[in-house]
Amino acid sequence: MNLTKGIFKTVFQQRSLIWQLARYKLREQYAATLLGSFWAVLQPLMTILVFWFVFSYGLKLQSPNANEIPFFLILFCGLVPWMTFSEGLSAGTQSILAHQYLVKKIVFPLEILPIVQIVASLVVHLYLIGFLFLILIFYGIWPSLYSIQILYYIFAMAFLTTGLSWLLSALNVFHRDVGQSLNLIIMLWFWITPIVWPAKNLSGWALKIVEANPLYYIIEGYRSTFLYAEPFWHNPNMGVYFWTVSISMFIIGITFFRRVKNQFSDVL
Amino acid sequence: MMSHEIVIKVENVSKMYKMFNSRSDQLWEALRFFGNSLAREFWALDNINFEIAKGMTVGILGQNGSGKSTLLQLITAVLQPTAGQVSVKGRIAALLELGAGFNPNLTGRENVVMNGMIMGLTEAQILEKMESIQAFADIGHFFEQPMKIYSSGMFMRVAFAAAIHVEPDILIIDEALSVGDAKFQEKCFRRFRNFQDEGKTILLVTHDRSAVPRLCNRALLLHKGKLVEFGTPKRIVDLYSNILATGDIIESKSIAQQAKDDEEITTVFQENIQSLVEKDDSSNELLRNFKAPGDSADRCSLRNSYNNNEYRYGNNQAKIIDYLLVNNDLQELTSIECGEILNILVKVHFSQDIEEPLVGVSIRDSQGVLIYGLNSGWLHCQLPSVLAGTSQCYKFTIKMNLKPGPWFLEFAVAKTQSELCDIRSNIAHVEVIGGAVSFDGLVFLESKLEILS
Numbered sequence: 001m002n003l004t005k006g007i008f009k010t011v012f013q014q015r016s017l018i019w020q021l022a023r024y025k026l027r028e029q030y031a032a033t034l035l036g037s038f039w040a041v042l043q044p045l046m047t048i049l050v051f052w053f054v055f056s057y058g059l060k061l062q063s064p065n066a067n068e069i070p071f072f073l074i075l076f077c078g079l080v081p082w083m084t085f086s087e088g089l090s091a092g093t094q095s096i097l098a099h100q101y102l103v104k105k106i107v108f109p110l111e112i113l114p115i116v117q118i119v120a121s122l123v124v125h126l127y128l129i130g131f132l133f134l135i136l137i138f139y140g141i142w143p144s145l146y147s148i149q150i151l152y153y154i155f156a157m158a159f160l161t162t163g164l165s166w167l168l169s170a171l172n173v174f175h176r177d178v179g180q181s182l183n184l185i186i187m188l189w190f191w192i193t194p195i196v197w198p199a200k201n202l203s204g205w206a207l208k209i210v211e212a213n214p215l216y217y218i219i220e221g222y223r224s225t226f227l228y229a230e231p232f233w234h235n236p237n238m239g240v241y242f243w244t245v246s247i248s249m250f251i252i253g254i255t256f257f258r259r260v261k262n263q264f265s266d267v268l
Numbered sequence: 269m270m271s272h273e274i275v276i277k278v279e280n281v282s283k284m285y286k287m288f289n290s291r292s293d294q295l296w297e298a299l300r301f302f303g304n305s306l307a308r309e310f311w312a313l314d315n316i317n318f319e320i321a322k323g324m325t326v327g328i329l330g331q332n333g334s335g336k337s338t339l340l341q342l343i344t345a346v347l348q349p350t351a352g353q354v355s356v357k358g359r360i361a362a363l364l365e366l367g368a369g370f371n372p373n374l375t376g377r378e379n380v381v382m383n384g385m386i387m388g389l390t391e392a393q394i395l396e397k398m399e400s401i402q403a404f405a406d407i408g409h410f411f412e413q414p415m416k417i418y419s420s421g422m423f424m425r426v427a428f429a430a431a432i433h434v435e436p437d438i439l440i441i442d443e444a445l446s447v448g449d450a451k452f453q454e455k456c457f458r459r460f461r462n463f464q465d466e467g468k469t470i471l472l473v474t475h476d477r478s479a480v481p482r483l484c485n486r487a488l489l490l491h492k493g494k495l496v497e498f499g500t501p502k503r504i505v506d507l508y509s510n511i512l513a514t515g516d517i518i519e520s521k522s523i524a525q526q527a528k529d530d531e532e533i534t535t536v537f538q539e540n541i542q543s544l545v546e547k548d549d550s551s552n553e554l555l556r557n558f559k560a561p562g563d564s565a566d567r568c569s570l571r572n573s574y575n576n577n578e579y580r581y582g583n584n585q586a587k588i589i590d591y592l593l594v595n596n597d598l599q600e601l602t603s604i605e606c607g608e609i610l611n612i613l614v615k616v617h618f619s620q621d622i623e624e625p626l627v628g629v630s631i632r633d634s635q636g637v638l639i640y641g642l643n644s645g646w647l648h649c650q651l652p653s654v655l656a657g658t659s660q661c662y663k664f665t666i667k668m669n670l671k672p673g674p675w676f677l678e679f680a681v682a683k684t685q686s687e688l689c690d691i692r693s694n695i696a697h698v699e700v701i702g703g704a705v706s707f708d709g710l711v712f713l714e715s716k717l718e719i720l721s
Contacts, residue, residue, distance in 0.1 A: 017385045024382070028373045105368035107345050108386060174295040260298040262348065267291060 004254050007111060014112050021099075021112075022120040040124045044083045045131065048076055051196060069227050073139060077223045078195035080132055084125040085157055085215060086186045091117035092165025093182055096173050096264060104265045111257060114165035118158055125154070136226060146229045153221040153232070160214055160246040166253030170260050173267055195219060217242040274357075275438060275469050276320040276343060281352035283313040283338050312338040314493045315352070320486070322437075325460070325470040327480035327501055329508040330490035336473050339490065340364055340440055343471070358437025358469075361387065363427055365442065372416035376405065376426045379415055383427075387434040397433045404455070405429040424448055432459055439463060440471045457483065477505050481636035491516075502636035503579070506693050510581035513688045552598045555613075559661050564589055564617040568695060573602040575676065578695040586622060586681045586689035589659065590615035593677075593696060604668050606703035606712065612664040616681050616690075623653040625689075627662050628680040631670070632694065639670070639710060641678075645685065669712040672702045 011018070030037050052072050091098075092114040099116075102108045129150065133143060172178040193215050194202075202210055210216055217238050224230035232239065286307030288294040293306040313335045320326055330336045341347040342354050344362045369386060370379045380401055384394035402411055405425040407418075415423060425448065431439065448456065460483060463470055472484060480487050480501045487504035489496040491511055497504060567590040568574055592613040595601055604610055612629055628643025642664075644651050654660055668675075677696040682688045705712055 016391065017382075020382060020385055020391070024371070024374055024378060028371075099371075101367060101369060101371055102386075105341065105346055105364040106362075106386070108369070171295075174291045256299075260295065263294055263298050265346070266285075267294060 004251055007254050010109055010111060014109055018112050018116050018119055021116040025120045041127045044128055048079050051075055055196060073227060076132060077226050078219045080128045081157055081218050081222050082195050084121050085161060088118040088121035088161045089164055090182055093168040093172050093179050096169045100268050103268055110261050114169050115162060118161050144229060146225055149232050150225050153218055157218045163249035163253035166257040170257045173264050214242050214245045273322040274319045275322045277355045278316055278318050279353045281316045281349045281354055284350040285310045285312055312493055316495045318498045322469055323467040324486050325464055325484045327484035327487040328473045329487060329504055334490040335493045336490055340442055344440060360438045360440060361431040361434050361436035362440040363431050366420060366423055370415055373414050375414055376411040380430045383430045384434055389434060401429045401433050421448055425452060438469045442473045478637055480505050505636055506579035555598060558592050558613060573696040575694050575697045579693040582688045582690040585620040586616050586618045588614060588679050588681055588690050588692050589617045603699035603701055606672060606700050607669055607705060610666050610668045613661060614679050615659060615661045617659045618654045618656055620656050622683050625651055625654060626682045629664050630678045632676045634674050668700055670700045671710045672700050674699055
């Protein structure tokens with residue numbers, strides 16, 4: 001428990017450094033491109049369009065309540081958090097390797113590096129949320145008071161990603177296999193999460209598995225915020241389960257990270 | 269400006285590196301609570317103790333692998349000591365390795381911002397100093413280019429400029445300056461002086477032995493992870509030279525002990541006296557006595573100009589057993605007028621056969637800075653080979669065009685340029701007194717002034 005001490009203080013003290021690093025990271029990523037940071041938004045939007053086309057026209061998949069909410073919106077609300085989560089997690093896992101110049105021969109609070117990546121992915125996320133609002137308005141769904149609770153779900157998602165990233169980024173320093181296998185895991189995770197298919201099709205043990213996935217809470221949270229207009233306290237069991245998993249992950253992540261971080265400079 | 273306030277205190281510090289067979293072992297070691305260690309141990313530093321007061325400029329000397337970098341990393345808290353304690357007062361700016369803390373994909377300007385923020389400055393504070401940093405780095409339009417295209421000199425300029433502008437209390441530099449060109453080095457040294465005047469503390473790792481007495485007022489020497497000594501730059505440079513020459517610290521026995529030892533092994537020697545350059549002066553008693561065959565006992569300490577604080581090292585295959593400083597009238601002297609000729613006579617006893625031995629003299633100032641040095645090899649004098657058990661006298665003639673003040677002589681005899689038999693540093697002290705010429709600086713370069721019509 002000692003190793004988790006002061007992590008919030010560190011993050012708060014280093015907030016301007018985190019922000020600066022995140023800004024430079026985004027700039028660096030698109031430095032050699034003509035369209036610049038437009039790529040950050042273009043790529044996820046194209047993905048959404050492709051999925052929408054394939055499922056709506058290719059497979060003729062329909063929304064379960066066909067007369068209520070168009071399938072496209074359900075898909076959009078699921079893909080937006082998913083893409084931010086997967087981007088944040090894979091960038092977070094690579095964060096120590098990507099910032100080797102801050103690991104060796106310099107005193108630096110390495111704990112903030114995964115957070116930098118997550119903050120950078122959240123910047124892109126805000127653009128996507130903005131886009132989501134536009135699409136919703138296009139479909140005649142106007143922002144309501146419930147829309148504010150998106151902040152809660154964004155925080156919940158970032159919190160879960162941070163804990164996971166601490167664990168994975170530290171492991172990745174020792175064994176690059178972690179980063180490699182993560183791509184595979186993220187792909188599987190995508191399909192077992194009800195993003196492009198509705199969870200309501202499932203029952204019994206299959207539903208239990210889906211509900212054990214902490215991301216289910218986030219995805220459904222986004223949908224209830226924008227589409228179903230349900231408050232986040234509507235599903236307390238899921239909430240308690242999500243936070244139990246996330247907080248445990250957070251503590252495991254930071255403890256593990258701090259336990260092994262002195263070894264980083266020797267291994268890199 | 270030195271004060272008595274201790275800013276860096278290193279107490280019983282040891283650093284052990286663990287070496288692993290694989291990364292898995294290393295990860296497991298960091299996590300395990302019990303069981304046997306999977307590591308092999310390597311002690312990079314062993315029980316180091318010293319204190320550095322505010323305002324000191326400390327040179328850190330030692331061979332590669334002696335633990336210098338580890339020590340600096342412990343002081344900057346990049347590494348944690350395995351045992352002991354390091355306490356530091358004040359903000360440290362460190363240039364430990366070129367590239368540490370700099371993102372090669374960002375421009376010089378962006379990296380300066382980042383670096384300042386890592387050092388705990390706010391963005392506004394950094395931007396305020398940006399103009400001055402840019403001017404100091406002086407790399408033109410490269411400042412706006414990604415640092416990956418920089419030369420190592422440009423990289424260093426930006427790193428150094430950033431380091432000195434974060435207003436550190438302690439500045440730590442690990443050999444980084446050596447990549448700068450002469451002009452930039454000069455600028456850095458001027459900055460060093462400012463730092464010293466402001467009472468700030470500087471730690472400097474260097475292999476440049478002449479830089480230590482010039483820049484530092486203290487020095488410390490590390491050898492194989494141990495602190496050999498913390499003392500005056502002159503003394504430490506001598507010790508370091510000893511290590512470089514002999515590979516270890518082999519301090520010659522004390523002069524008295526030496527003389528006693530020599531007496532014990534005194535036998536009859538075949539004397540063979542010859543000198544490099546010599547007038548017929550057998551009439552002079554002083555010279556006759558000097559050249560007279562005798563035992564191999566050390567008589568250096570009997571000379572008036574002998575310096576008690578001499579520093580001696582070498583492999584003892586030959587020994588300098590006597591010397592004489594005389595003017596052209598063959599009078600022994602301890603002071604000489606600027607511009608006069610100094611004759612240096614050195615008597616060497618050989619305990620091994622040596623083919624074409626080398627003898628040399630050099631002159632240092634009171635801070636240990638080498639002003640002038642020469643040896644028979646550089647003079648293209650092939651000295652005749654010598655036999656074990658013989659003694660030989662040599663004479664150097666030097667025009668003492670030096671600034672009035674104290675000067676120290678070093679005599680050396682060697683088998684080859686790298687096999688040093690006997691080095692007696694600061695063995696003699698000569699005072700140069702003002703002569704007919706006046707000048708500024710250390711040496712008079714025989715100049716003339718004419719009016720062109």
